[in-house]
Amino acid sequence: MRKAERLFEVIQLLRLAREPISAQQIAKELGSSQRSVYRDISALKAQNVPIRGEAGIGYILEKGFDMPPLMLTSDELDAAVLGAHWVASRGEPDLAKAAHNFLAKIEVVVPERLRGQVLEPATSVAPVVPTKEMVSSSFLRNAIRLHRKISLVYEDGSGARTERVVWPILLGYRDAGRILAAWCECRSGFRYFRTERMISADIQAQRIPENARALRARWRSAMDHERASYAKQPKGEE
Template identity: 60%
Template sequence: MRRGDRLFEIIEILRRSRGPISAQSIGAELGVTKRTVYRDVAALIAQGVPINGEAGVGYVLEPGFHMPPLMLTPDEIEAVVLGVQWVRTRGEPELARAADKLIAKLEAVAPEKYRTSFLQPSVSVAPVVTPAEVLGAAAIRGAIRRGRKIELVYADNAGRRTRRVIWPILLGYRDTSRIIAAWCELREGFRYFRTERIAEAAVLEAAIPRRMDLLRAEWERAMATERQRYEDGLTGGAGD
């Protein structure tokens, strides 16, 4: 986490805390040491953020502190709310928590007259039931960010299982399912894998032997070619 993001997170932790909170608790939530929290809080105080601290008690953000207002229109707010609701109902717990934190941050810096758009939005997303998965979405996203291979046992439409090693590129979210776009070492090509059809899976420490930006660009070109072939088939070919 970048330091600027961490400073913002500390303010949000203090804002939502009902009482003094220790540097150890803040550090545990952010995944940093107490010493780092001490330095960050000192930096915030130097910037004029009214934080009071007492040894053995913890830190408190003085009432009345407000971040600069974020200028959003009602439509923009409801677009964010709709996206957050979608993630809450269709994303894994890690993304759902991140969505809740995002809403709290935006609500804190939005103009007062628009805050009811967060509390009482005019849009909503219907809940769904997602199928059980062997490998969680958070692990897949982590493998993509770290550029790591995934080994899995995958069942096709007929139920036949094969063991694959894939290079994950993108995790796609549908209403009730998730799909991994990846390079498949077995098939030597780009393939899609429905997560509910994965019978076994493990993220490997083996690194993907390609730069992710180049691999993704190659995948996008391959998908564009496939779409063009499909469209040509529907229209009878480009020359007709």
């Protein structure tokens, strides 16, 4: 690992730590020696990186420190490029265009030695057939950002249509399409709605009455409970 990348990794560990982290812990994470960590900490402090602490006690990064933009390691760049290609092939037109724009921007700003990883990536994404939607996923993402209710006309697997008022939580992207997780006023519970089965949708003027973070936490709790219940069910013999 290059020194610049190692220093970046030290900063990342300190940024993620909720309490002082020892040189021994840092060395274990980086696969280096404590002596190297001490040298790295000294080098970072010499560059005015606000690190508090000392050997034998632990180190912590003061809040508000901003790193120079796009100090990416090779693996982080591969992850970003792979994710952008996935979105470009599976996202709705607006998001796919944004992914292509992101790749063009990152190609310009990354160091010369890493530019080849953007132009000729070491990873690839299998092509898929685009999902046909009558309700734009961009529309749904906007409703989530606005924290507004959606009036939805939805068709189930048998072709029956229902009108719902839902509280959108998040839009899940899959190879085979997209799914909206939402609280359904009609069913008084959390439900999933496949975008290709949405006939029409309108954003209501009324905001969702529950705090967005609290709503998402309640949804996660419900999903955890559902998974736990499923795991306890007896499995059939093979």
